[in-house]
Amino acid sequence: MEQDIEDEFDLDSESLGQLDKEYDDILEINQFDGLPYSSRFYKLLEERKELPAWEAKNEFMDMLAKEQFVWMSGCARTGRSSQVPQWCAEFCLSEQYCNGMVVCTQIHAQQAVDLALRVADEMDVNIGHEVGYSIPMETCFANDTVLRYCTDDTLLREMMSDPLLEHYAVVVVDQAHQRTVSTDILLGLLKDICVQRPELRVVVLTATEPGPKLLTHFSGSAVANIRLQNQAVGEVVYSATQEGYFCSALRLLLEIHRSEEEGDVLVFLVTTQEISLAHEILSHEADSSPSGLGSLLPIPVHPGATGSLQDCTEEQSRRRRVFLTSSPNEDLFWAVHSIRFVIDTGLERRYVHNPRIRTNSVLIQPISAGQATSRQQLAGPTGKCFCLYPEDRQLPAETRPLIAEANITSTVLFLKRMEIAGLGHCDFIDRPDPSSLMQALEELDYLAALDNHGNLSEVGIIMSELPLEPQLAKTLLASCEFDCVSEVVIIAAMLTAPSCFIVPTKDLKPDAAQCHMRFQHPEGDHFTLINIYKAFTQSQKDPHSNVEKWCRDNFLDHGSLLIAQSLRSELIDTLKRIELPVSLPAFGSRHNTISVKRALLAGFFMQVARDVDGCGNYFIVTHKHVAQIHPSSCYGPKIPKLGLPEWVIFHEHSFSEDNCLRTVTQIKPHQFIEMVPQYFFYNLPSSETKDILQQILDRSTSQSSEEKAAVSQTDHQEEHTHERCVIQ
Numbered sequence: 001m002e003q004d005i006e007d008e009f010d011l012d013s014e015s016l017g018q019l020d021k022e023y024d025d026i027l028e029i030n031q032f033d034g035l036p037y038s039s040r041f042y043k044l045l046e047e048r049k050e051l052p053a054w055e056a057k058n059e060f061m062d063m064l065a066k067e068q069f070v071w072m073s074g075c076a077r078t079g080r081s082s083q084v085p086q087w088c089a090e091f092c093l094s095e096q097y098c099n100g101m102v103v104c105t106q107i108h109a110q111q112a113v114d115l116a117l118r119v120a121d122e123m124d125v126n127i128g129h130e131v132g133y134s135i136p137m138e139t140c141f142a143n144d145t146v147l148r149y150c151t152d153d154t155l156l157r158e159m160m161s162d163p164l165l166e167h168y169a170v171v172v173v174d175q176a177h178q179r180t181v182s183t184d185i186l187l188g189l190l191k192d193i194c195v196q197r198p199e200l201r202v203v204v205l206t207a208t209e210p211g212p213k214l215l216t217h218f219s220g221s222a223v224a225n226i227r228l229q230n231q232a233v234g235e236v237v238y239s240a241t242q243e244g245y246f247c248s249a250l251r252l253l254l255e256i257h258r259s260e261e262e263g264d265v266l267v268f269l270v271t272t273q274e275i276s277l278a279h280e281i282l283s284h285e286a287d288s289s290p291s292g293l294g295s296l297l298p299i300p301v302h303p304g305a306t307g308s309l310q311d312c313t314e315e316q317s318r319r320r321r322v323f324l325t326s327s328p329n330e331d332l333f334w335a336v337h338s339i340r341f342v343i344d345t346g347l348e349r350r351y352v353h354n355p356r357i358r359t360n361s362v363l364i365q366p367i368s369a370g371q372a373t374s375r376q377q378l379a380g381p382t383g384k385c386f387c388l389y390p391e392d393r394q395l396p397a398e399t400r401p402l403i404a405e406a407n408i409t410s411t412v413l414f415l416k417r418m419e420i421a422g423l424g425h426c427d428f429i430d431r432p433d434p435s436s437l438m439q440a441l442e443e444l445d446y447l448a449a450l451d452n453h454g455n456l457s458e459v460g461i462i463m464s465e466l467p468l469e470p471q472l473a474k475t476l477l478a479s480c481e482f483d484c485v486s487e488v489v490i491i492a493a494m495l496t497a498p499s500c501f502i503v504p505t506k507d508l509k510p511d512a513a514q515c516h517m518r519f520q521h522p523e524g525d526h527f528t529l530i531n532i533y534k535a536f537t538q539s540q541k542d543p544h545s546n547v548e549k550w551c552r553d554n555f556l557d558h559g560s561l562l563i564a565q566s567l568r569s570e571l572i573d574t575l576k577r578i579e580l581p582v583s584l585p586a587f588g589s590r591h592n593t594i595s596v597k598r599a600l601l602a603g604f605f606m607q608v609a610r611d612v613d614g615c616g617n618y619f620i621v622t623h624k625h626v627a628q629i630h631p632s633s634c635y636g637p638k639i640p641k642l643g644l645p646e647w648v649i650f651h652e653h654s655f656s657e658d659n660c661l662r663t664v665t666q667i668k669p670h671q672f673i674e675m676v677p678q679y680f681f682y683n684l685p686s687s688e689t690k691d692i693l694q695q696i697l698d699r700s701t702s703q704s705s706e707e708k709a710a711v712s713q714t715d716h717q718e719e720h721t722h723e724r725c726v727i728q
Contacts, residue, residue, distance in 0.1 A: 031093060032123060032130045032146060041124035048122060051079030052229045057087060063224035064091050064170075064201055068194055071215065073177075073206045074228030075377040076334045080205050081106075081174050082119055088170040088203060089123075089147045099169035099199045101145065105152040105186065107175050107329060109135035112149040114335060116140070119147065136467065137566035152182040157467065160417055164193055170201040175331060176214070177206040177370060179401040179430075181411055188426040189418065191218060207330065208370025211398050217429050232381040233373075238391040245345040245388050246274055250281060252386055256341050257296060257320060263340025264321040266333060266378060270347050270364060275300045275324045280506060282322060301325040301332065328367070328399075330374040342379045346372065346389040350400070353407040354655075355439035357623040358606065360407070362656035369395040401430040408432050409440040409470050413449060416456045417464040446606065446680050447474045466574060467567070468492055475603030476571065477580075482595040486585040487530055489571050490564075491596075494529040495651060495663065497564035501632065502555045512555035519554075520634040523593055524648075524665025526600060528634055530587060533568075536561045597649075597667055601675035604649050608672055609661060610689045611646050618648065618661060621689050627653060630660035647672065673697050 027036040048054060053074060063070050064087070074080045085104040092102055106112040116133035125131055132141025133149040141148050150158075152173070158165075165171060171190060176183055190202050202218075204210070209227055241248045249267055256265060269275055282298035297319040323333065328348050333339060348367050351360040367375075372395055376385040403411070415426055444450050447470055449460030456464070463473040472492045479488035494500065504512050519535065521527035539550045551558040575582055586592040601608075609618035609627070617626050629635050635644055645666030652662040673681075673696055681697070684690050 030124055032089070033125050037124050040121070044122045048079065048083065051077075051083060053079035053083045056226055056228055057083070060084065060087060060226060061091065063226065064088065064203070067224045068198065068201060069218045069224070070201070070203045071206070071210050071225045072203065072228065073209045073226075075207050075374045076331050077377060077380075078228045080228060081111075081115055081331065081334065082122065084203060084205060085147055085149070085172050086119060086123060088172060088201070091201075092146065092169045095169065097146070097169065100165075100167050102147045102170045102172065103155060103165075103168050104147070104149050104172035104174055105155050105183070106149060107152060107178055107180055107183070108332065109138075109151050111331060112151055113138075116149040118335070119149075123147075137563065137570055152180065152186055156182055156186060156414060159189065160414075160464070163418060164197055165200070166197075169199070170203060172203045172205065174205040175207070175329070176204045177208045177210075177399060178329060179399050179403070181403045181406050181408065184401060184403045184429055185411060185414070185426060187217065188428050191427045192425050194218075207374045208368070208398075213429060217427070233376050234379045234381050234383040234385065236376055236385045236387060238387045238389065240390045241388070245270075245347065246278070248388050249343050249345060250278060252343055252388075253282075253322060254285065260341065260384075262320070263383065264323065264336065264338045265341040265343065266323045266325070266336075266339050267343045268345055268375060269324060269326050270345060270349050271326055272302055275302060275326055276503060278324050282324075295319045296322055298322045298324055301327065328371065330371065330378060333378055337380070339378055340380065340383040342375055342383070342385040344372065344375045344385060344387050346387060346393070346395075350405065352405045353436060355407075355433070355435045357620075357625055357655070358439070358443075359653045359655040366393070366395050368399045369397055371399065403428065403432050404430055405433075406436075407440070408436055409443050412437070412440040413444060413456075413460065413464055413470050416444075416450070416460065420456060420461070443606070444470060446677055447471065447603070448677075449474070462578060462580075465578060466571065468496060468571075471603040471606075472496065473603070475599050476575075478602030479583075479596070479599040480575070480580045482599050483581075483583045484586070484592055484595040484599055485575065485581065485583045487587050487592065487596050488599050489568055489575075489582075490530050490533045491526050491600075492571060493564040493568040494533055496567055498557065498560040500529075500532060500557050500560040500564065502557055504555060508555075515554045516632070522634070523597075524635075524645075525633050525663045526596070526651075526665045527593070529663075532556065533561070533564060534587070537565070594671075597665065597671060598675055600649055600665065601667065601671060604651065605672065605676045605680065607650050607653070608667070609648050609650060610669075610692075611644055611648075612689070614644070616644050619687070619689055620653065621684055621687070621693075624685055624687055625653075625655075627655075627659050627661050629664050630654075630658070630662045633662070633664050635664055635666075669693060669696050670700065673700060 029035070030037050030041075056072070060070065060072065072080055072084060081104075085102055088102045092100070104115075106115065112133050112135050116131055117127055120127040120131035123131060128140045129142050129144060131147045132145040133139075134141060134154050135151050136154060173183060173186060173190070176187065187204070194200050194202060206214075210225065215225065246269065249269065253265060253267060267278070269278060279298045279300045282296055285296060299321055301323050302325070321338070323336070323339070325332070326349060346367055347364055348371075350363045350365060352363055353360050372387070376387075379385045418426070441450070441454070444460065447459075447463070449457060449463055449470065451457045459474070459477065462477060463470055466473040466476060468476065472495060476485070476488055476492050479485045501516065502512065503509070519528055519531040521531055536547075536551070536556070539545045539547050548558050551561065572582060606622055607620075609620045611617065612619045612626070616628050618628065619626055629644075629648070635648075647667050647669050648661065648664045649667050650661040650664045654660050654662060669692065673693060681693070
């Protein structure tokens with residue numbers, strides 16, 4: 001056949017070879033999958049070449065080949081998060097992947113997914129194959145994946161089984177300027193890993209130029225620092241008004257809508273309450289706007305929100321979108337190119353953990369200079385950024401590290417686990433607060449996660465396997481003992497996932513409260529969460545039910561409930577993997593209710609309060625602070641039929657926001673006495689509440705002694721008639 005073709009066209013083998021070569025030149029082959037590039041690849045390539053990062057490619061590749069650590073800084077939309085990981089994949093390909101693949105960490109799960117999808121498109125490969133991602137409860141990659149995006153938390157959990165990250169040749173740590181706890185821990189461990197793996201490359205990406213502390217973290221090793229040329233910033237307008245920043249921001253927004261050209265608006269507020277209030281005001285304003293003006297579409301973007309922001313429906317494209325956010329992460333909006341106006345209040349909210357009272361305080365403080373620059377960048381070269389503060393305000397040079405302010409109990413549990421894995425040293429960029437560190441160790445000790453030598457106990461090892469906060473992990477382990485796993489695993493999943501309750505506009509709040517009341521359980525809010533989850537899964541099974549509509553009708557968040565469902569499945573799989581028993585459902589029985597409360601107390605005995613005056617003023621036994629139950633609770637003031645329980649266990653104390661106890665369930669004091677570690681009880685500060693508990697404990701001890709004496713006398717009598725089996 002082949003000879004016939006040659007004869008027909010009078011072609012010799014040399015001519016055929018020349019044609020093959022010309023054909024290859026026309027259809028360039030993708031080095032990652034061996035297929036010809038599509039026309040879209042070349043279109044996106046032209047867009048990529050316009051990014052500021054592209055000019056630094058040759059310099060970066062040279063540095064990556066020579067140095068073990070490379071720092072690169074550049075604001076959002078410079079291409080640092082999308083281009084640099086691709087170049088690292090090219091570097092690994094040139095080395096025949098002999099040292100592993102590329103992993104790139106992100107702070108938020110949705111950013112990891114969005115970037116993976118974008119980069120797979122740019123590399124002209126299939127998502128889930130050459131490029132993939134892994135985030136909590138969702139993975140999309142294969143054995144042949146060469147570049148994987150993931151959250152920093154996900155990579156840390158992966159290190160529990162692969163402490164030296166031997167699967168990877170390059171680790172890209174993005175958004176290091178945010179100084180989250182997980183990112184700082186990852187950088188601290190990577191320093192030790194690189195000593196043991198000289199071939200490993202570490203690339204650290206920041207929005208702002210790294211300060212001396214960050215650069216000297218890897219002292220003793222050669223460190224390359226590359227600064228990207230940021231895109232031109234449009235007009236920046238500074239203003240300082242006498243009225244509050246919230247009112248100023250909304251007035252300015254409405255003025256922009258009336259007088260400025262088309263384009264979406266991004267407003268940086270401070271609190272979630274402000275986002276909700278602004279959304280309510282703007283929704284009302286949009287309904288009452290003159291017909292010729294066009295309408296506003298307010299879109300709340302809460303920190304850690306799920307769902308891609310770059311998707312724009314045809315209906316949305318005809319309206320001016322207003323993104324309302326309090327997130328300190330400007331990179332959330334890297335792909336929203338329609339933003340033309342940015343309103344920056346110049347403030348942010350920080351949660352600072354107080355180890356003495358085991359709760360968070362809220363501080364409102366100025367953003368850093370780097371954050372201010374990043375926010376201005378989001379308006380683009382032709383947009384405007386309105387800064388609601390004077391131009392001469394002195395902003396902090398760097399973002400304060402969260403590890404110095406956060407509750408680090410989970411972090412300490414993880415580091416204790418890494419000691420077992422062989423990575424006992426974490427070289428912190430900034431060391432945790434000593435009092436927070438001591439409180440974390442004390443709490444793990446109370447939870448029986450540590451042995452007498454300060455190492456992880458068997459309980460602690462199992463707790464570290466569960467993707468939960470330590471107290472919830474201990475609760476889930478206790479449920480295995482009390483035969484109520486099926487119920488507690490739902491509670492753990494619902495508390496770990498984002499809140500499933502939707503707080504609507506003011507007009508619909510009564511309807512929402514009425515809907516939520518249908519799910520309330522007389523035993524407490526933890527049991528209410530089980531009711532909601534079971535109703536949700538029942539709706540899924542109903543072939544005639546639209547689950548999303550069911551959630552909307554009941555003012556419940558469909559996405560949050562799906563996350564809880566995935567997390568429950570993951571927890572069940574983990575329990576089965578480590579061969580712990582999973583009980584059959586028994587929700588509703590009296591015995592099961594008592595068992596669930598005992599399991600909750602096993603983990604949350606440090607969060608118990610007593611109503612001291614019968615009026616809802618709850619005295620927290622650990623630090624003698626008085627708080628109230630949150631109005632949304634089943635024991636809130638709007639639901640008087642249940643009455644106020646005297647003793648409660650709570651999941652969260654929002655100290656600075658409203659001084660309320662959230663997710664509350666009633667308990668009996670003798671249940672607390674049964675479950676609390678003895679040395680924790682004796683360490684409680686003196687109070688009337690402790691005296692009451694001591695009296696209950698004394699009565700219980702006295703009764704126990706009498707019972708033991710009776711049993712001993714019976715046994716003594718039986719010794720004369722029955723042989724005894726003594727276990728040595």
